[in-house]
Amino acid sequence: xxxxxxxxxxxxxxxxxxxxxxxxxxxxxxxxxxxxxxxxxxxxxxxxxxxxxxxxxxxxxxxxxxxxxxxxxxxxxxxxxxxxxxxxxxxxxxxxxxxxxxxxxxxxxxxxxxxxxxxxxxxxxxxxxxxxxxxxxxxxxxxxxxx
Amino acid sequence: xxxxxxxxxxxxxxxxxxxxxxxxxxxxxxxxxxxxxxxxxxxxxxxxxxxxxxxxxxxxxxxxxxxxxxxxxxxxxxxxxxxxxxxxxxxxxxxxxxxxxxxxxxxxxxxxxxxxxxxxxxxxxxxxxxxxxxxxxxxxxxxxxxxxxxxxxxxxxxxxxxxxxxxxxxxxxxxxxxxxxxxxxxxxxxxxxxxxxxxxxxxxxxxxxxxxxxxxxxxxxxxxxxxxxxxxxxxxxxxxxxxxxxxxxxxxxxxxxxxxxxxxxxxxxxxxxxxxxxxxxxxxxxxxxxxxxxxxxxxxxxxxxxxxxxxxxxxxxxxxxxxxxxxxxxxxxxxxxxxxxxxxxxxxxxxxxxxxxxxxxxxxxxxxxxxxxxxxxxxxxxxxxxxxxxxxxxxxxxxxxxxxxxx
Numbered sequence: 388x389x390x391x392x393x394x395x396x397x398x399x400x401x402x403x404x405x406x407x408x409x410x411x412x413x414x415x416x417x418x419x420x421x422x423x424x425x426x427x428x429x430x431x432x433x434x435x436x437x438x439x440x441x442x443x444x445x446x447x448x449x450x451x452x453x454x455x456x457x458x459x460x461x462x463x464x465x466x467x468x469x470x471x472x473x474x475x476x477x478x479x480x481x482x483x484x485x486x487x488x489x490x491x492x493x494x495x496x497x498x499x500x501x502x503x504x505x506x507x508x509x510x511x512x513x514x515x516x517x518x519x520x521x522x523x524x525x526x527x528x529x530x531x532x533x534x
Numbered sequence: 535x536x537x538x539x540x541x542x543x544x545x546x547x548x549x550x551x552x553x554x555x556x557x558x559x560x561x562x563x564x565x566x567x568x569x570x571x572x573x574x575x576x577x578x579x580x581x582x583x584x585x586x587x588x589x590x591x592x593x594x595x596x597x598x599x600x601x602x603x604x605x606x607x608x609x610x611x612x613x614x615x616x617x618x619x620x621x622x623x624x625x626x627x628x629x630x631x632x633x634x635x636x637x638x639x640x641x642x643x644x645x646x647x648x649x650x651x652x653x654x655x656x657x658x659x660x661x662x663x664x665x666x667x668x669x670x671x672x673x674x675x676x677x678x679x680x681x682x683x684x685x686x687x688x689x690x691x692x693x694x695x696x697x698x699x700x701x702x703x704x705x706x707x708x709x710x711x712x713x714x715x716x717x718x719x720x721x722x723x724x725x726x727x728x729x730x731x732x733x734x735x736x737x738x739x740x741x742x743x744x745x746x747x748x749x750x751x752x753x754x755x756x757x758x759x760x761x762x763x764x765x766x767x768x769x770x771x772x773x774x775x776x777x778x779x780x781x782x783x784x785x786x787x788x789x790x791x792x793x794x795x796x797x798x799x800x801x802x803x804x805x806x807x808x809x810x811x812x813x814x815x816x817x818x819x820x821x822x823x824x825x826x827x828x829x830x831x832x833x834x835x836x837x838x839x840x841x842x843x844x845x846x847x848x849x850x851x852x853x854x855x856x857x858x859x860x861x862x863x864x865x866x867x868x869x870x871x872x873x874x875x876x877x878x879x880x881x882x883x884x885x886x887x888x889x890x891x892x893x894x895x896x897x898x899x900x901x902x903x904x905x906x907x908x909x910x911x912x913x914x915x916x917x918x919x920x921x922x923x924x925x926x927x928x929x930x931x932x933x934x935x936x937x938x939x940x941x
Contacts, residue, residue: 400736400876408743426650480703
């Protein structure tokens with residue numbers, strides 16, 4: 388009798404946990420059986436902070452020479468966002484053939500000669516006078532420094 | 535195609551672990567459990583080999599990595615195996631959870647941010663450098679990637695990338711259902727308890743999805759922890775089982791910082807419950823050797839970061855807040871269903887003596903989690919971002935305890 392009660396409890400809990408598991412997957416939003424574009428497409432109810440970078444970086448990768456120094460951030464009012472660790476570290480993983488530098492290397496306070504060569508600006512434009520746009524995509528732009 | 539090669543290459547790590555089939559104890563397990571343990575052992579053996587290759591400057595190529603794999607596979611010794619425990623409902627639960635996890639991972643519903651921010655970049659950098667890239671790890675602006683974090687997971691990723699000639703982000707995610715399946719098959723074989731295997735499947739499947747662990751260290755950590763704890767609990771007097779537990783503990787210590795805490799807790803619990811000293815120390819020895827080897831390596835290349843914070847002061851004045859926030863997060867948004875599930879069968883069980891080791895381990899792991907949070911100046915952030923993941927270890931230990939008491 389004891390063993391039967393134990394079995395019922397164990398299988399009931401198993402069923403409840405599986406139901407909670409399914410609910411969790413469903414609440415991440417559809418489509419449910421299509422391959423997503425990025426590995427963060429359904430991690431939360433809203434858009435993940437790195438999704439645009441994950442779409443943009445493979446596109447700009449072909450335009451940046453191997454070994455070139457590059458940074459990546461989502462500009463704030465047209466300037467480099469030094470605290471944008473998420474897009475910076477995402478770029479480290481997505482641009483393995485380039486040398487990814489932190490966003491502060493493209494700030495206005497940096498002397499022109501020391502500015503990072505390429506900037507991947509996610510989302511809005513980057514308004515640094517030393518940079519010009521060399522490619523534009525729906526998710527952002529690629530800039531190159533003019534020395 | 536390269537994604538598939540990446541995944542197949544990681545599964546092929548099982549070849550290294552086939553050498554473990556020489557241990558007579560494995561005859562007591564069914565064939566699936568033998569493969570699952572070979573996969574776990576293979577990850578450890580391959581990681582140690584790649585670490586040694588890096589130390590002696592042997593570049594990781596398909597040739598240098600595959601030749602040892604073949605040699606290890608040849609060294610295996612085919613032994614008998616036990617017939618698996620049969621239960622239709624348990625097998626159905628296991629398969630349901632596995633395929634749900636596959637769907638969850640391949641539709642990007644369980645991705646851990648840490649894969650993007652450091653596990654993946656490290657694996658990729660190691661693959662590109664054909665060795666442990668100390669220049670990458672020591673680059674000051676990458677310090678938030680935790681340069682001294684244990685290397686096993688990036689080494690496994692680098693292995694897959696070396697075989698596919700490209701790092702695969704989707705392949706890295708797919709390690710989660712592979713590790714989950716190995717955990718369940720190993721647990722079923724070791725405990726020969728299909729009911730609690732079904733419960734473990736549901737617990738970890740849900741926990742992985744809610745805690746968002748895909749691509750991070752937890753799936754492998756739980757694999758090593760479950761094997762070690764189940765072996766010590768159910769076969770703690772068998773020398774072969776102790777050897778396998780020691781290898782699993784070494785794997786845990788090399789996956790995550792929390793793995794070292796797990797080793798300390800479980801070895802202490804084993805010593806207390808068995809009232810022995812030498813055996814627990816021997817079980818802990820491989821983990822201690824690997825842990826120290828990595829620490830010395832990190833110190834030599836000036837990578838010390840997380841381990842350098844061991845002397846931080848505890849903020850005991852935050853204890854109330856830490857307990858409150860941890861308890862809140864521990865509900866997993868389901869009114870504590872995971873905890874209730876592993877504790878509900880307890881009143882109907884008998885063999886509490888056998889459950890002492892995993893119960894003590896669960897308590898120790900919970901204390902270790904609180905201890906970590908109390909050493910953070912801003913514990914709220916850490917609890918919110920990690921509690922659902924790190925509490926999976928004490929939950930697993932409680933389930934092992936319930937399964938043990940059920941006998």
